[in-house]
Amino acid sequence: MDLDDYNYLYKILDSKSDIQQISKSLSIPPGVVSKIWEQKMVDKSKKDFIKIEKNSNFILKKWLFGKSFVEISKQYNISPVLVSNAILKKLEFTKKEIKRFNKNPNSCHNKRISGELKEVSKTDFMFSHKANKRSDDMGKAGEILIQKFLCEQNIDFLDENHLRKKKYKKTPDFLFETPQRLSGSDIYWIDSKMLFGNFKNHRKHRDSQFTEYTDLFGPGLVVYWFGFINELNETDEVKEKKYILKDYNLFKDIYPNEIEKLLNYIPS
Numbered sequence: 001m002d003l004d005d006y007n008y009l010y011k012i013l014d015s016k017s018d019i020q021q022i023s024k025s026l027s028i029p030p031g032v033v034s035k036i037w038e039q040k041m042v043d044k045s046k047k048d049f050i051k052i053e054k055n056s057n058f059i060l061k062k063w064l065f066g067k068s069f070v071e072i073s074k075q076y077n078i079s080p081v082l083v084s085n086a087i088l089k090k091l092e093f094t095k096k097e098i099k100r101f102n103k104n105p106n107s108c109h110n111k112r113i114s115g116e117l118k119e120v121s122k123t124d125f126m127f128s129h130k131a132n133k134r135s136d137d138m139g140k141a142g143e144i145l146i147q148k149f150l151c152e153q154n155i156d157f158l159d160e161n162h163l164r165k166k167k168y169k170k171t172p173d174f175l176f177e178t179p180q181r182l183s184g185s186d187i188y189w190i191d192s193k194m195l196f197g198n199f200k201n202h203r204k205h206r207d208s209q210f211t212e213y214t215d216l217f218g219p220g221l222v223v224y225w226f227g228f229i230n231e232l233n234e235t236d237e238v239k240e241k242k243y244i245l246k247d248y249n250l251f252k253d254i255y256p257n258e259i260e261k262l263l264n265y266i267p268s
Contacts, residue, residue, distance in 0.1 A: 002229065003229050009022065009036055020266070030265070030266055034265055035196040038267070043200075045127065049082060051078070052078065056089075056090055057090070059076075059086060069084040069087065079124055080119075081127035082127065084116065084120050085102075125267045142223070145251060146173065146174060146192055156177070157176055158176075170208075172191045172213050172220060176189065183244060185219065188218040189213050189217050190221045191205075191213065192223050195225070210222060210243055211237070211242075214237075214242045221243060221246060222244070223247065223250065226248065228247060
């Protein structure tokens with residue numbers, strides 16, 4: 001996907017309900033559109049957090065006067081989890097307690113809070129405990145598929161558990177002790193990202209992970225499962241083959257059912 005197409009898609013995605021229609025009209029798999037929508041929601045949440053911090057006393061008063069977490073979130077178009085977390089913080093619950101309540105609302109003995117947190121969990125597709133677990137499960141599914149591929153190709157590898165025992169500060173998902181020829185390049189490592197790769201998240205992972213992997217182990221492969229903007233292939237590190245970028249197409253013919261499921265992903 002070209003940068004201009006990505007920017008256009010990012011701009012017109014206003015809500016989860018837009019995903020199917022935009023997917024159909026632009027002939028882009030709904031899973032790809034979903035991931036770009038999720039990225040937009042993450043970007044929005046950072047601005048919303050600042051807004052909540054500035055208005056936390058006012059938001060608390062609304063809740064004390066009977067407005068629910070979800071009602072307040074709808075009024076200000078802010079994530080229900082961000083709203084509930086801010087209010088619980090003002091009520092002097094600890095971070096540990098808030099985390100426990102989000103994971104299990106029944107662990108909160110205040111019936112009003114417990115009931116409203118259950119509503120939050122059902123409503124927030126991005127930041128609830130359920131959403132975080134879904135994201136973690138998807139990330140593991142991508143790694144499992146790569147592991148399956150390597151095993152079927154009889155390629156020996158070290159995974160993150162083995163690498164941590166060697167006390168590496170940074171560990172890719174898979175490391176090869178001898179270079180492996182994949183997609184026309186000799187690589188020493190693979191890292192799996194259950195993302196759509198844009199400039200922002202790519203720079204983040206490049207600076208915190210990919211560059212160090214290359215310095216430690218040599219060239220590698222990054223899998224952006226939901227695709228990436230084509231312009232990333234024009235960055236210096238990719239042109240210099242410090243690592244190569246691939247997406248779901250790398251596995252589409254090998255594991256068609258798994259990839260079809262991925263491409264039809266919409267958060268629920």
